[in-house]
Amino acid sequence: MLGLSMGILRVKFPTKVLFVILIAAGLVLPGFSHSQERLIRFGIPDVGYPPYLMRSAGDLHGIVGDTFVELASALGYRVEVVIQPEKRLKRDMKRGKIDAMANSLEWESDTTNSVWTEGIIRVSDNVVMTADRQMDIANLDDLRDTKVVLMFGYTYPSLESMIETGAFEAHRTNRFESLLKMVDYKRVDYGIIDMNVARWVIRTNNLLFDPPLFFATPGFDEVEFRIILYSQKWAPFVQEFNAALVQFKSNGRLENILNKYR
Numbered sequence: 001m002l003g004l005s006m007g008i009l010r011v012k013f014p015t016k017v018l019f020v021i022l023i024a025a026g027l028v029l030p031g032f033s034h035s036q037e038r039l040i041r042f043g044i045p046d047v048g049y050p051p052y053l054m055r056s057a058g059d060l061h062g063i064v065g066d067t068f069v070e071l072a073s074a075l076g077y078r079v080e081v082v083i084q085p086e087k088r089l090k091r092d093m094k095r096g097k098i099d100a101m102a103n104s105l106e107w108e109s110d111t112t113n114s115v116w117t118e119g120i121i122r123v124s125d126n127v128v129m130t131a132d133r134q135m136d137i138a139n140l141d142d143l144r145d146t147k148v149v150l151m152f153g154y155t156y157p158s159l160e161s162m163i164e165t166g167a168f169e170a171h172r173t174n175r176f177e178s179l180l181k182m183v184d185y186k187r188v189d190y191g192i193i194d195m196n197v198a199r200w201v202i203r204t205n206n207l208l209f210d211p212p213l214f215f216a217t218p219g220f221d222e223v224e225f226r227i228i229l230y231s232q233k234w235a236p237f238v239q240e241f242n243a244a245l246v247q248f249k250s251n252g253r254l255e256n257i258l259n260k261y262r
Contacts, residue, residue: 004025008076012035015039016042016232020167022142027208038076038077038078039077039078039079039080040072040077040078040079040080040099040229040237041080041082041097041098041099041100042065042068042069042072042079042080042081042082042088042099042100042101042227043082043083043084043089043092043093043098043100043101044062044065044081044082044083044102045083045084045085045086045089046084046085046086047085047086048062049062049197050062050197050200050261051063051196051197051200051261052064052065052102052121052123052196052197052225053065053102055083060094060260062119062261063082063121063196063257063258063261064120064121064225065081065102066104066228066257067120067121067248067254067257068077068100068102068120068227068261069081070248070253070257071241071244071245072237072241074244075194075237075240075241075244077237082098089101093230096230096231097229098230099229099231099234100141100227100228100229100230100234101227101228101230102120102225102226102227103225103226103228104123104223104224104225104226105223105224105228106223107227108228112228113232114228114229114231115229115230115231115232115234115235115238116226116227116228116229117226117227117228117238117241117242118224118226118242118243118245119224119225119226120224120225120226120227120245120254120256121224121225122222122224122225123152123194123196123222123223123225124194124195124219124221124222124223125156125193125194125217125219125220125221125222126156126192126193126194126195126198126200126215126216126217126219127143127191127192127216127237128183128190128191128192128193128195128198128213128214128216129183129189129190129191129214129216130183130184130186130211130212130213130214131211131212131214132211133189133214134214134237135178135198135216136157136216137216140158140162140220142158142170143159143162143167143190144162144167144242145166145167145168145176146168146169146188146189146190147168147169147171147187147188147189147190148161148168148169148170148171148188148190148191148192149170149171149172149173149179149182149183149187149188149190149191149192150163150170150172150173150179150191150192151172151173151174151176151179151192151193152172152173152174153174156192156221157221158220158221159192163249169184171188173207175204176193176197176201176236177201177207179191179193180193180198180201180202180207180209180213180257181207183213184209185215191222194219195215195217195219196261197262198215200261203262225247227241
């Protein structure tokens with residue numbers, strides 16, 4: 001029936017009219033997608049991960065969010081930012097209502113049929129301590145027989161075996177600010193937190209520490225934040241984006257975004 005109807009329409013109507021009729025009838029032309037509309041629906045969880053991903057009523061969507069919106073817009077795409085609870089975003093992603101989200105491949109459980117960009121920024125876990133206890137953490141075994149504060153709901157691949165065996169006394173908190181204060185008050189010896197996240201928390205909460213906090217570098221369990229798009233149809237866009245990202249980093253534009261969050 002569909003083939004017959006389309007055949008009749010092809011004879012009687014010009015292509016543009018045929019397209020309008022098919023859309024009005026609810027029919028989908030093969031290959032038609034948001035990539036052809038140049039619209040990308042970009043999902044950000046409502047809790048975010050400041051300063052990398054943030055919910056905002058303005059134009060601040062975090063380092064990764066701002067980079068993606070700016071670059072995609074420069075490539076001629078319209079980005080619709082959708083802020084919802086993470087479970088709803090993932091459900092809408094499976095239903096094709098969300099085109100892209102920012103994540104690390106190491107944190108993504110299923111990348112079937114997905115395409116992804118090159119990394120926008122690297123994130124890692126750093127050991128934080130007060131400056132009067134400053135020491136270089138050459139090996140995570142240096143944490144043995146100490147008190148360490150971690151975040152509820154977070155996994156730490158390099159530390160899991162030590163946590164399970166009780167190699168150090170693990171404490172948990174559900175707020176980054178509380179983690180930093182526990183280190184400052186010396187309720188624990190060390191905390192584990194991404195350095196950029198810590199600096200954002202210190203800035204936005206006007207925190208002062210005396211002695212100051214010291215972050216051991218380099219960090220560990222390093223991953224890259226990138227944009228994951230949930231259809232192979234976005235492969236051409238990803239190629240464009242990756243080429244533009246190289247220039248974006250080299251000409252200082254990424255650094256300009258970073259400075260907004262420091």
